[in-house]
Amino acid sequence: MIRILANDGIDPVGKHMLEQAGFTVDTENIPQEQLPEALKSYDAITVRSATKVRKELIDACPNLRLIGRGGVGMDNIDVEYAKSKGLAVVNTPAASSPSVAELVFAHLFTGIRFLHDSNRKMPVDGGAKFNALKKAYAAGIELKGKKIGIIGFGRIGRETAKIALGLGMEVLAYDLYDVPAQLELALAGGVTVNVPVKKVEFNELITEADFISLHIPFLDKPILGAEEFRRMKTGIGIVNCSRGGTIDEDALIAALDSGVVAFAGLDVFENEPTPREDLLKHPKISLTPHIGAATNEAQERIGVELASLIIDHFKESEK
Structure with a gap:
């Protein structure tokens, strides 16, 4: 047996x-x-x-x-x-592709409306400083009409793109392999619709995207480091639900502190299961403990x- x-x-x-x-x-x-x-x-x-x-x-x-x-x-x-x-x-x-893709957008919605920081501060200061917190979190943005760069366009990257397209975002896709010209979205009631996807080179993605989501395997070195962050739009949002080590964590913290990166959503970390403390306590980072497939x-x-x-x-x- x-x-x-x-x-x-x-x-x-x-x-x-x-x-x-x-x-x-x-x-x-x-x-x-x-x-x-x-x-x-x-x-x-x-x-x-x-x-x-x-x-x-x-x-x-x-x-x-x-x-x-x-x-x-x-x-x-x-x-x-x-x-x-x-x-x-x-x-x-x-x-696990749909579950990971949904977590990406959990982090994106959290970041654009400051939920990660609000959920930390409201229990402590919500009673005494309600109006101050309201003002602090009053500059949120919408995802509709924005460009999301997806690095790695395999199964999970494509599921992430489908959600983005459904929200009215423009998808910029980068992969070493073929990227389809369009994706089929399955809507409620059995309705399907084909929506175009734009394949871009890596440099165009990191310079044009309003948000970036990583969907690549573990690499020998980070794909996003100090040089890449310098070329990004100021105020970009970064989400990593793929693998720790694909982002240079020192460079990410520097980019968050400088304001180049408005927020980051991290489900994976270089030093799992003991992520570095400055990441865990950073006010501009939304955090989950590697739960992308945990539905x-x-x-x-x-x-x-x-x-x-x-x-x-x-x-x-x-x-």
């Missing part, structure tokens, strides 16, 4: 699918340092972003046949090394997709 350790959990629907297919699924979290010994009794492990599956762990568990990532990015897995050892490595790139709907889709991939793999390997 195939034994699977879902070390970072799996949605009950996905777990039920695996069990119905004859697999044993354990969901008890095993600390990272205990995994080399514990995994010797499993055929597969599934993880999210917390558990790391590095070369040393792979070497310690030659019995492993599959590594599954519930989510998109696989920077916590030594993918190529695992494959070189004959392991299957699977992930669920489509399942009930996304987790069910992830569980179902991951279970299907695992079932298909082991069925195929038994032929």
